[in-house]
Amino acid sequence: MLGKGLLQGLAVTAKNLVGSYHDPARYVTQEYPEVQPKLPEAYRNFPFLVSETADDPMGTLRCVACQICEKECPPQCIYIEKSKDKKPDANGKLQIYPAVFAIDTAVCMSCQICVEVCPFDAIKMDQEFAIAATDRFDGLLLNREQLAKPNAYYHQIHPTEASEVDARLAAERRAAEEKARLAAAAKAAAPKAAAPTAAAAPGVPAASASPGSIPPPGPPPSSS
Amino acid sequence: MILAAAPASPADAWLERAPVLLRDALTGWLPDALRPWVAALLSIATILGVFGLLFAYMTLAERKILGRIQNRPGPNRTGPFGLLQPFADAIKALTKEDIVPRAADQVLHFLAPVVLVALSLIGLAVIPFGRNLVAVEMEASVLYFFAAGAATELAIFMAGWASRNKYSLLAAMRALAQLISYEVPLLLSVVPVIVVAGSLSTTDIVAAQGGWAAGLWPHWHALTPWGFSAFAVFMVAALAESNRSPFDLPEAESELIAGHLTEYSGFKYALFFMAEYLGMAALSAMAVTLFLGGWQAPLAVLEFIPSYAWFGVKLLLLLLGFIWIRATFPRLRIDQLTRLSWKFLVPLALVNLINGGVWAATADWTGAAAVVRWFISALGVVVPFIFLARSLSAGYGPRTYRYASP
Amino acid sequence: MTLLLAVLALVCLVPAVAAVLVRNLIHSALLFVLAWLGLAVFYLAVGAEFIAFAHALVYVGGVSMVVLFAVLLTRPGRVDPLPPPSTQRAIGGVAAVALVASMLGSSIFWTRLPSMEPIPMVSLRRLGELLAGPYLVALLLVGLILTVALIGGLLLAAPRRPSEGGDA
């Protein structure tokens, strides 16, 4: 019969009209400013640099300016300049730090390749999407100070991922300390076996050397 | 209290006569000579006011209902539930710059929207809104309504021609082709109603639809077989006349030609917009008068509700139907559109003419004969519908699909 | 009453005269339509309601569209502007018309017209009975004429399909 399809179509739209008043599946609009979107944990926008503690973001950046992310970034939007001097990192080891670390967010397509290739977990993806700048060039060129955010913030936006990263880092740190202690013990044991007489002399420098040459380890890593 | 006393007949219930009493109160203190003139002015003012507001809130209702059908809220930012949206649109239209192309024919360019709106409004003069609420009482009011309707084509031609732009002229020609080819079924579907009601005046037609069979089944024309077919043809033609959904070809964005309104902006564009809605409201009002028993109540017991309320409810239901159809159907191509009119609607309306004639001739059959009469009339509708439907949808139809053998 | 009729007569006459004089074809066609509208209002004033609406429907609705479509279809992109009517033909035309006008005018003013009968109000039903009664045959004939005219018009105006090999 000619009109059957048309009537079926009308029935569907009527069902939706009525449905939109009582069935949440048929009323999907979230009115944005009032209703904030609940972002999935994996959501990623522009990257940010992770710093160990919140109070001294510049001092405790994890980034060691290895420039792998600069090479691997497909649109080449990261610019790094190595520092001349060194700075102890979380494990107390002296590391270079980035004097200049700039990301041109106008070019960055938040593809998170930099996060993937970074061996030091120094750069992670942010979740802040409501970004505005008054100037297209300098306004969107974020420098080191603007990029650095504390690890606590990282825990806040990517909880599970952050805890995995911290667990892994803690494990590495323990392994590094374990290895360091073994090396130290081995070094201490080796001179004793070679010359028991010289034991007293080297013992003292060893004892004094150990504290002297290795500066006191930096503030204990923030409790994860 | 007048209300408490059961009114002798619904006609003189207080609420029923309220508008007439109001008018008499307002014109009472005038000298007799001036009284008819002021009364006429009053009715003009009320029609303009009511239908102006109806236009405003119809645009809002359209966007809200369309939104709700599409699972979204529709405008709800301007005022509570978006109620101030029409006024916001009006201010926007007023403040928009009114660009007139230099080559345009200034006089016609200005005249077209004015004439279009005037013609859509003129038609409302003869529609009986309530028991004795008709602005102009005439013997040939139905013919008057369609004469006013026929002139709108002229205004569209003026709009298309005055913009001096090749595309808007072509679009105006297409719009005219559509309007003219749907004028014929519109008029033909009204003729059986006149044959059965025996008069060209709208008040007589509404009076002819009074009364209920066994208090439950009103004598509306739309509820008789031939009446339903005429009502369907009338509504489809009304859809096309007011350029609404399946036939909104002129301003179809996917069309190459941007329609005869390209050279209009600002308030004149809003006027065209208003004319379209008023045309739609006028045609729906006429459909209510001719087929849905004007201000007649659907059930005898519901008689106490004033007559103009019934007219309003029916009109709003029809307008809801317009919006509902717009939300559901895609657009027809220009050749399909004219083929639908000439090869389907006009023959159907012609057969319906005979059907109405038979119905009028057998008016005095009662009892068992009435059933036979209904059956004949129903046959007169269904048989041609099936034949015409088959010829119209030749070559189209749902298909079955096979799957590739791996 | 006569004053009202006189005003309406002017409303009807002025566009008609203007239509004849104006150069632009579309403007003159639209002025003609205005003249027909004026005539319809004149019929209303005189009391022939049904005739007024029928006239309006037929002329303003139908014939005006035919005329305007014809004007548009025959405007070959304004290639040949209308030549000014040769003065010689203009003078001849106006002279002939002046003669006819004088004849009509004198006949109107000198004949002694019968006094006015009471205003005959014809009801639509009476008109209907007349049409369906003695003039039924005439009604069917007019219907026939209309269909024949329509089909003829279509055949004349329809563009020749190349396959039909119409004449050059």
Place this chain on the structure above:
Amino acid sequence: MMLPDPASTGLARVRKIEGSALGLRTPAFAPEEGAGDLLEVSLGPHHPSTHGVFRMDVVLDGERIVRLKPVFGYLHRNHEKLGEGTSYLGSMPYTDRLDYLNSMTNNWAYAIAVEKLAGIAVTERAEYIRVILAELSRLLNHTCLAGFLMQDCGCSGTPLMYAFREREKILDLFESLSGSRMMCNFQRFGGCRVDPSAEWLAATRKLVDGYGAFLDEFEALLSGNEIVMARTQGVGRLPAALAVNAGVTGPMLRASGVGHDLRKVDGYGVYPRFNFRVPIGREGDVYDRYMVRMLEMRESISILDQALRGLPGGPILDPKSKQRGLRPKAGEAYGRIEGPKGEIGFFLVSDGTGNPTRYRVRAPSFVNLTILEDLCLGHSVADAVIILGSIDIVLGEVDR
């Protein structure tokens, strides 16, 4: 399947106009002289229907189209030359931007090409995940197409809104898995980047179960609708011979009656393990292309159902696989999959260094678009808009 000789197909009758600067090809039937003046119109580049920046130079004889020249390139971003300058891993996020509706299938095609080039094996679980994501992407693409097509036919937004309502659910799945709705950058050489969590799999299961009901409602609104049938049946008929010779692939080819589906022909990934059917049309007009896609969606639902049930455990990427400094040995490889729009393939030539020396993308919409003129001749402009809509092009892929 024996290919008919080109002479009998449509292509042979199309020959270049001598000395025509534009290289216009004379259409099937030349416009009769004196058939009234021809109207030269250009439709686009701001194209009314949401296909992106694309222009059609149309020559009209009254209502009928006599000549149609598609003009594109507005969205050309030098994708392939860029590929040559970027590392293999670096090109992966760029493939999201080809057919920006289906980044998952683009990634998969590129991953297959590199895996073929470098000879990397793919873990079992990753193969299943890739099938699940590809079929989700097919659902998303066909739903969007139906919405856009009906929008071109003139529905005032209703089917499009329903289509987008369902698309949002799928995009939410992609976002919760890969981090971004449309730019997923998810596949890696030898597997996937992230292992889907249990909640994600449960959400996918819920979506797949509910999708059949949505399709029924959608078809009730559209497929039986007489106006839709009147507007789309018999419009833009593509004969099978011309389709095969023009290299058309995907639902367009199947709608013309040629049952060629790479999932069956190549049997890549783990598709042979699922039983599913390949719907084919008979007329090859716009209605068939719409219906074939609808039936394909129902097949995708059954594939998803089987894949979700059969998803094995195990790693999604073997830890030793090298992503960053991948230097495949010199050679070339062509990896292709059955994307929602047709065969999307990547041709890579490596010289042993970190960057490919040649990086070529075989984009299905680009190839399907070449026969737009043959489909539109003799139709009106309103039909041309629908025919373009039924070809399902995405300008990112066409212009690269």
Place this chain on the structure above:
Amino acid sequence: MSPLHVCLALSAALFCTGLVAVLVRGNAILVLLGVELMLNAANLNFIAFWRFGPGGGEVGLVFVLFSIAVAAAEAAVGMALVIAVHRHLRTIRVAAANRLKG
């Protein structure tokens, strides 16, 4: 100056305008419109005599209805002729169409 005089004067004036249009204007369409005007003038007479003349004028009304119908048919055929002529002679100046050859 009784109303009948006004009507007759208007009818005469319309008739003359129609005549001028027919005689003076060179465009075929305007000639046809002039004829239409003359027909309308005749209708006006019928109405005038029905309304203001001696009784028994209803027959005039019926005649007016028929004349409107015929005039419409004539206009349609006239315009069709004009279009047909235009297709051959590329112009519709009345002076041009003076050869009977096909």
